[in-house]
Amino acid sequence: MKNLVCFGEVLWDVFPTHKKIGGAPLNVALRLQSLGNNVSIITRIGDDSEGMEIKEFVKNRGVSIENIQIDTTLKTGEVAVVLNEKGSASYTINFPRAWDNIQLTKKAKEITKKSDAFIFGSLIARNDASKNTLYQLLKIAKYKIFDINLRAPHYTLEVLNYLMKEADFIKFNDDEIFEIAEELHFKTESLEDTIKFIATQTNTKSICVTKGKHGAILYYNNTYFYNNGYKIVVKDTVGAGDSFLASLTDKLLRGSLPQEALNFACAVGAIVASNEGANPEIKKEAIDAYINI
Numbered sequence: 001m002k003n004l005v006c007f008g009e010v011l012w013d014v015f016p017t018h019k020k021i022g023g024a025p026l027n028v029a030l031r032l033q034s035l036g037n038n039v040s041i042i043t044r045i046g047d048d049s050e051g052m053e054i055k056e057f058v059k060n061r062g063v064s065i066e067n068i069q070i071d072t073t074l075k076t077g078e079v080a081v082v083l084n085e086k087g088s089a090s091y092t093i094n095f096p097r098a099w100d101n102i103q104l105t106k107k108a109k110e111i112t113k114k115s116d117a118f119i120f121g122s123l124i125a126r127n128d129a130s131k132n133t134l135y136q137l138l139k140i141a142k143y144k145i146f147d148i149n150l151r152a153p154h155y156t157l158e159v160l161n162y163l164m165k166e167a168d169f170i171k172f173n174d175d176e177i178f179e180i181a182e183e184l185h186f187k188t189e190s191l192e193d194t195i196k197f198i199a200t201q202t203n204t205k206s207i208c209v210t211k212g213k214h215g216a217i218l219y220y221n222n223t224y225f226y227n228n229g230y231k232i233v234v235k236d237t238v239g240a241g242d243s244f245l246a247s248l249t250d251k252l253l254r255g256s257l258p259q260e261a262l263n264f265a266c267a268v269g270a271i272v273a274s275n276e277g278a279n280p281e282i283k284k285e286a287i288d289a290y291i292n293i
Contacts, residue, residue: 008124011077027242071098100127244269
């Protein structure tokens, strides 16, 4: 069991017909907890019914709520989600919300220092308050995992570059890594060359890039590992990348071989994409069935 901390937004994903609790850091935290880890989340909710419902949900799922802060001014986060005919999501993210105002507390510093890994995303850095708290916690975290989620207009190259250089491990999707590399004046159609460029540019030793239905590529210990994906019927892609990252993190931190970890993570991500919502329950037998196809 590892002690893991996720930092960032918690919110309601509001679909045309329903709404679900989400936010990438929370999705990662919930999957990590389901895999048998001791998980905490550092975030902020509004002093409203939506926030209290999230807090109760997180508590019931076994993730520590000690570092869920309450904001008396800003509302709990909401994101409007629209799925296209292929199940891919687009997002409209309200601003400002409580998670834009995460404060640096003694408890947050203590739990970050003790963690085996500190996992954070790019969206949380859209506002100075949460960004500054993140920057301070990165100074004391032992192992830092950066989950890039480019949501225009909520990011800048300057901030992304800083966070990439702070990270020990970076996860992109293929569109994101090509976009960032081009902004850094490097352009090629080779994913491997682009990964190597980012690794050199940021001094990051481990990088993973997801490729949707085509699986993922992992650059680890100067070696590339590949998974070509598993055939599924997509229901919605919300949270699939988050569960992928959580599963990959869990396996690598426990010492699994990189190829085994990648296969496991791709299977979990595929199962999530074939179900509705970001956090379906997944049984080990279902994962094994995908891996052994």
